[in-house]
Amino acid sequence: MEKKNKDVNMKSSYNFFSHFVLFIFFFFPSRSISVTDHNSFTPLVNYLIDCGSPVKTLLNDGRNFKSDRETTSLLSTTEDIVISVDSINITNIFPPSSLPLCQTARVFTEESIYTFYISKIGRIWIRLYFFPFSNPTYNLTNSIFSVHTDHFVLLHEFSPTNNNSVFFKEYLVNVLDARFSLKFKPKKDSLAFINAIEIVSAPDTLISDSATQVFPLGEFKGLMKSALQVSYRINVGGPTITPEVDTLSRTWETDGSYNIFPQGSMSVSVSNKSIKYSQENGVNLTPLIAPNSVYATCVQMKDTEVMQPKFNLSWMVNVEESYSYLIRLHFCDIVSTSLDQLYFNVYINGIEGVEALDLSSQTKALSTAFYMDFVIDSSNITNGSILIQVGPPNLQLSTTNAILNGIEVMKMSNSANSLDGFFSVDGEYIGPNVTSKVMKIIAIVGLALAVIAFLLLAIMYIRWLRRPLDWEESRSLSSWILPLHSRRKKSCNTNLNTSDSPKSKNGGGHFVHYSPRGQEKFFHFSELQRATNNFDDKRVIGEGGFGKVYLGILEDGTNVAIKRGSGGSGQGMNEFITELSMLSKMRHRHLVSLIGYCDENSEMVLIYDYMSNGPFRSHLYGSNFSPLSWQKRLEICIGAARGLHYLHTGASQSIIHRDVKTTNILLDENYVAKVSDFGLSKAIQDKSQVSTAVKGSFGYLDPEYFRSQQLTQKSDIYSFGVVLFEVLCARPVVCPTLPMEQANLADWVLQQYRIGNLHKMIDKNIVDTINHESYKIFSQIGVKCLADHGVDRPSMGDVLWHLEHALQLQIASSHVDIPLIDQSTNEYERNDDNLHGVTSDESANSSSILFSQMVNFQGR
Structure with a gap:
């Protein structure tokens, strides 16, 4: 068929004959395999287009891409701009089969539409290929354009900036009309382009209308109303699967770059021919869901017969926080020797999706495919990632193992019917809350x-x-x-030397009535820029989840710590308001003092007293500071305990810090401890509990809080117990380079305490000076703090009393001849196994179980 370069009639209405021609021309399938064996699928809609190519393009997988120049009725535009390149050199191209499709492109300088005839309504694949190769006339890397269907936004002001990468976009859209349009709309003074397009019908059974909602746990309905974008398709434990061996021309990645705990995992594979497909529970599962190659490989827990299996297999993928996601997990028991041996839990972002999943009850046979669909709401996605975990349940089993064969993650369209931002197909902005x-x-x-x-x-x-x-x-x-942010008219500008400028005794700022208790100062952002030399990185003295902390010098020479919120911190305004409101109501010798704040120009800045000796952790390990004596460490622990005791009991409402750790215990010039960072703090009624999303820092996190999501004062007690042993042992609370059983400090401490070897873990810098009675009191209260159940832990008042007792014993030993610790004996611990909270192996091991559930937990 011969195509004219310009067809002025392209925008005219399509008649029946043109539809018929399109149907005949494009619907001959690229690959035709019988569907009677359920191993393949012949799509009724099958447009494979190599855009701008003068001839057909045959791929290695057998698919035949036709040229869009072979018909004038497919593309609605008065332009005929096609460009090509003689050869390309791309490494690590994805998908691998797309290389021949990258040598030509069609360019649009105005809105243009591809229109397709849909003979069978339902879900269709939309696969788009973009490769911005170099061209002397059209700079593809500077192109900015949007791509819409009739009802959904696929791309909004998309710009492929890297000319060494293929941008492959894959979507599943439910089409209800006989005609389907794909619109390319360049931004003003820019252009759009496309290298190849696939519009292919998908099996009706591929995606159902319902899935398991992760939180709150229940059934989710309405998937058919959503457009989906494939974010990840991963063959866990196996090689890359290319379109020529996949039943629906899909590409599956390997899981190596997503497995965040590879040292605990082991790949397993069997013959593809051994895989069966389940017909149980009303599910007619076929290889169209996933090919045999996915189910014939998996990852299982490593050395389950040798290692203590208190960990989870974990995979993490990066996602956009403002979208909900469909997560499909593929399972096939190729590791068991008989039925009813394999039980494991499934977690999505730390939330239990399935408890004690029994594949035998689902499939009634080994080596039989099975999958589960989950939907996680955007409100349950933090830190821009989804963590998928499988691990052993809390059951007494003869064998302990967990497996995963495949992962698919699909973004769901939002309230604007968009998969890229909040602009509708009409260009109207529809925010998250405008429905x-x-x-x-x-x-x-x-x-x-x-x-x-x-x-x-x-x-x-x-x-x-x-x-x-x-x-x-x-x-x-x-x-x-x-009002909350009332300010004086006159600013503290260094260029104004008038006596009218209201300066505080701390060197600048304006008073604001933030709370009924006294006055908090508002600082102009320009003042803080001068104080930090425009937030020079050389002034950075710390960094946390909220943002960087700078050393600032106010106009009167006062040193202050200035914590500036990071726009991409993922914590932001809530923590800013929480910390500001908390510290404005509290004054205590062992709590860091808030001087003022700034919220100009969308900035979130808090100003504190400068703590010249920095965080406690820096004086324990990982720095060049001289090691602190045991007595000084006890004094610092006591100061921190007094600050936490005040939080728990000294206000009208009990305040739970929720992020107790050595980096949040700061030391002033006299080594007086002050608790800091109240961005995660929560106020509750005294001794009550509150349901809340789990937040904190991995290694310090209360396992009971993690399991139940019920926050109490005892959660701080557990975290402080970890701090006590971090002080005693002078090592990180989580150290992945150590053997697995030693990686988590709390687990290792409890294990060594039970067998009487805890004294061998004492920091070598103090072991020769620590009095054994002082050590004994200290270690006993520390172990009680680490009890698995909050009810078994002491109050902060009890902890404080025992620490003061330990200090008195240490001071007394310096005046009289009292024995120090003898590392050749374990008599100081072996008789203390009856301590409340560590009365059984099950109790002592429980934190290890939770450590497995929290591998790579995304905290602050």
């Missing part, structure tokens, strides 16, 4: 009320500025009626 006209009306009414309230507050503010000189005597009402 109906009713919501828009509510927003307009709310805005009007806000404007009225703002005017009233402005009037009050003006009247406050004009208050009489004796206003301070009658400010009780105004102190709570003023």
Whole structure:
């Protein structure tokens, strides 16, 4: 068929004859294999297009891509811009079969539409290939464009900036009309391009309408309404699977770059011919779900007969936080020798999706394929990742193991029917919370009320500025009626040397009535820029989940610590407000003091007293500081315990810190300990509990809190117990380079304590000076803090009393001849196994079990 370069009639209506031609021309399948054996699929819709190519392109997998130049009725545009390149050199191309499709491209300088005739409505694959090769006329790497279907946004202002990579996008969209359009819309003064397109029907059984909702656990319905984008397709434990051996021309990656605990995993494989497909429980599972090659390989727990199996197999993938995701996990028991041997739990982002999954009850046979679909809501995705884990259940089993054969992760379209941002196909911005006209009306009414309230507050503010000189005597009402961020008119600008500039005794800033208790200062961002030399990296003295901490010097020479929130920290405003509100209400010798804050220009900055000796951890290991004596370590622990005791009991509501660790215990110039970082803190009624998402730092996290998501004061007690042994042993709480049984400090401490060898773990810098009675009291209370159940742990008051007792014994030993620790005996521990909280092996091992559930837990 001969194609004219320009066809002015392309935008005319399609008639029946043109549809018929398209149907005949494109619907001959690239590969035709009988479907009676359920091993392959002949799609009724099968458009394979090599865009801009003058001839057909045959791939190694047998698929035949036709040229879009062979018909004038497929593409609706008055342009005919095609470009090509003689040869390309791409390494690590994905998918591997796409190389021949990358040598030509069709370019659009205006909105253009491909229109396809759909003979069978339902789910279709949309696969798009973009390779921005070099061209002297059209700079493809600078192109910015959007790609829409009739109802869904696939790409919004997409820009393929790397000319050494193929950008492969794969979607599943439910089509309900006989005609389907794919629109390419370049941004103004830019262009769009495409190298190849696949529009292929998918089997009806591939994706059902329902799945298991991860949290709250239940059934999710409505998958058919969502467009899906394939984010990951992983063959766990096996090689790359290319389209020529996949039943639906899919590509499966290896799992090497996603397995975050490879040292605990082992790959297993069997013959593809041994794989069977389940017909149980109303499921007619066929190789169309996944090919034999996926189910014939898996990863299982390594050395389960030798190692203590207290860990999870874990895979992590990066995702966008503002979307929900469909997660399909493939299982096939190719490791057991008989039925009813394999039971394991499945976790998604630390949330238990399945407890004690029994593949035998699902498949009724070994080597039989099975899969499960999960949906995780965007609200349960933090740190831009999804963590998939399988591990042993809390059951007494003769064999302990867990397996996984394959992973598929698919992004679900959002409320704007988009897979890329919140713009609809009409270009209208539809934010996450705008779902109906009713919501828009509510927003307009709310805005009007806000404007009225703002005017009233402005009037009050003006009247406050004009208050009489004796206003301070009658400010009780105004102190709570003023707006949250009220500020004086005059700023602290170094270029203004007038006496009117209100300066604080700490060198700048403006007072703001943040709470009924006194005044917190507001700092202009420009002041903080001057104080930190424009946030020079040389001024960085620390960094955490919220952002970097800088040493700042105020105008009067006062040193301060300035914590600036990072826009990409993933914690942001909630932590900023929490810490500001918490510290504005609390004053204690052993809590870090808040000087002020800044929230100008969307910045989130907190200003504290400068703690010249930095975090406690730096004086224990990993730095060049001189080692602290045992007495000094006890004094610091006591100071931190007093600060935490005040949080738990000294306010109208009990405050749980939720992130107790040695980096959050700061030391001033006199080595006085002050607890810091209240961004995760939670206020509850005294001795009560609250259900909340698990947050904290891996290694310090309370296992009971992790299991139940019920937060209590005892969660801080557990974390402080880990701190105590970090102080005693001077080693990281998690050290992956150590043997597995020693990697987690809390687990290793409990194990060594039970057998009487804990004294052998004492930091060599203090072991010759520590009094054995002081050590004994210290270790006993520390072990009680690590009890698996919160009810078995002491209060912070009890911990404080025992630490003070240990200090008194240590001080007394320096004046009289009291024995030090003898490392040749274990008499100091072997008789203490009846301590409350460690009365059985099961109790002592429980934290190990939770350590397995928290491998690579994403905390602060």
